[in-house]
Amino acid sequence: MQGYDVMFLTGTDEHGQKIELKAAEKGVTPKEYVDEIVANFKRLWETMHISYDRFIRTTDDYHIETVQKIFKKLYEKGYIYKGTYKGKYCTPCESFWTESQLVDGKCPDCGREVKEANEEAYFLRLSDFADKIEKFLTETDYLQPKSRVNEMVNNFIKPGLEDLCVSRTSFTWGIPVDFDSKHVVYVWVDALSNYISALGYGNEKYNDFEKYWPADMHMTAKEIVRFHSIVWPIILMMLDLPLPKHLYGHGWINFNGDKMSKSKGNVVDPFVLCERYGVDAVRYQILRDMPYGSDCNFTNELMLTRINADLANDLGNLVSRTVAMADKYFGGTLPTDRVSDDLDDQLIGMAQSLCDTVTPLIEQAQHSKALEEIFKVISRANKYIDETAPWVLAKDESNNARLATVLYNLLETIRICSALLSPFMPATMPEVWEQIGAGAEDTAFDKLGTFGVLRADVTVKKGRVLFPRIDIKSEITELERLMKPKTVIKEDEDLDKAGIISIDDFAKVKLRTGEITACEKIKKSKKLLKIQVDDARGGRQIVSGIAEYYTPEELIGKKIIFVANLAPAKLCGEESNGMLLACDAGEKVQVVFLDKDTPNGSTVR
DSSP: OOOOOOOOEEEEOOOSHHHHHHHHHHTSOHHHHHHHHHHHHHHHHHHTTOOOSEEEETTSHHHHHHHHHHHHHHHHTTSEEEEEEEEEEETTTTEEEOGGGOBTTBOTTTOOBOEEEEEEEEEEOGGGGHHHHHHHHHHSSOEESTHHHHHHIIIIITTTOOOEEOEESSOOOSEEOTTOTTOEEOHHHHHHTHHHHTTTTTSSSOOOHHHHOSOSOEEEEGGGHHIIIIIHHHHHHHTTOOOOSOEEEEOOEEETTEEOOTTTTOOOOHHHHHHHHOHHHHHHHHHHHOOTTSOEEEOHHHHHHHIIIIIIIIIIHHHHHHHHHHHHHHTTBOOSOOOOOTHHHHHHHHHHHHHHHHHHHHHTTOHHHHHHHHHHHHHHHHHHHHHHOHHHHTTSGGGHHHHHHHHHHHHHHHHHHHHHHTTTOTTTHHHHHHHHTOOGGGGSGGGTTOSOOSOTTOBOOOOOOSSOOOOHHHHHHHHHHHTSOOOOOOHHHHHHHHOOOOHHHHHTSOEEEEEEEEEEEOTTOSSOEEEEEEOSSSOEEEEESOTTTOOHHHHTTOEEEEESSOOOEEETTEEEOOEEOEEEETTEEEEOEEOTTSOTTOEEO
16 A cells, blocks of 8 residues: 555465375375365455465475575585484474473473474574574564563573474475485475575576565464574574564464364354455454454454444444435535534544554554554544534534535545555445545545545445444354354264164164153262153153253253163162163263153154
């Protein structure tokens, strides 16, 4: 927007043991496995209106060429040497750890189990650069937020910066070390080099290195800040190349306060959210609720509340009310006569200075704060409507000049706010401009510090409701249904274990219905409940191991199915005559309940 020549690079790091293992599990080659993932990433970026100038894959031929040249150059300069790695390795994080760095014996980054690693490897002499990298981190503003500097220095440099393992022999999915065929280049020399290989360093694919390097900003998630703030600058120092100007380590998007994980079943599908609420609403919520340097806590309720409060009530309402009033009172085109009032001053001042307030926040990656400042002005504009009461002014034609002034001030405020919101919500803001009668020249960056850019006789055009209000309760229920992990049961394996039975075998099992009339916990057991069942035959007692999942109060009065001809058994001294029917529901056991009108003692066939 500011007119700078910008290169935005993104891409995928595709090598490593983790990928090799995952591909083997699926019965495909590593390249086939990553091809599918890359296609999905690109589809998501397109859906989310995330644009980029270049997408690099670490499997690209030109990148491989660069990495091999960098590795060999560092080796020839004496910065890489051969040794033996012995220690702890976390496969998911692709990180080596010393015993002292582990937390409760597990990976300090992800909390997963680590395993012993012992293999021949090449090492990068990070230790030679400990003083240089500490000085770089502490005496510059390279690493943001500043709190991460202390974390890096105290955790990795002060205790003694260790040399880094940069090759592996225990797997083959990686870039070969061209002078030692047993080794593949390990992830961090491979992955980190993408920033310069994508510009043409060490290859003939591109010729942009002199133009765009050093980078103004690297942006990465906090769990790999260590590699970007320590390893990457040291590699560049070894290569005698300029260092990037800034690195911002952003937080995670947590779900209900917990890190998203497929194994936990708390992964949110962005495609579902975008389809239901619009891409811009999803983009806005994530960017608005991701505090600078901290994690963003995502829940469906938080997202929907944010959409209703900020986008529907504040922004959407401001646009629709202003356009509707201009249309109702002046047929859509404002008259040019103006009458100002002291009530106008604060709004005009806030709108006029907004660009100067927001610009440095954007440059510092303080996106949440930038959005907060924009919405302060939007809230002030809504308050201005209440203060000036256009519907009262409209009752007397002599107030037309004043009414037109109020509406013009609102349209100008919307112009400035919507232009500054366009990087966050690129799909919706052009609709706002169409409704308020703003052209491309009106929303250019150099016009955002000036109040009074729209034509005096601006013409508005009523459009759709930009952000309809959402019924939060019903939407949460629907989202839970849509995003519930689909369970795939390998039926053939289950049948093989159980064996195939005949109809005669099944006929031996007598299933009947009954009603639970009483229920209590068995004192000697945490798992067992003693249940009295009315089976229309004098009643029976069943002992069931469901105390972890149901309280006695929840069960009394419920209709159930039970096995009536199961041999009696004693459990914790209590006789059990039957077994309830229940199903496995993930981490829970769920009893099969019947309609309350089902007669007791009926046979189930």
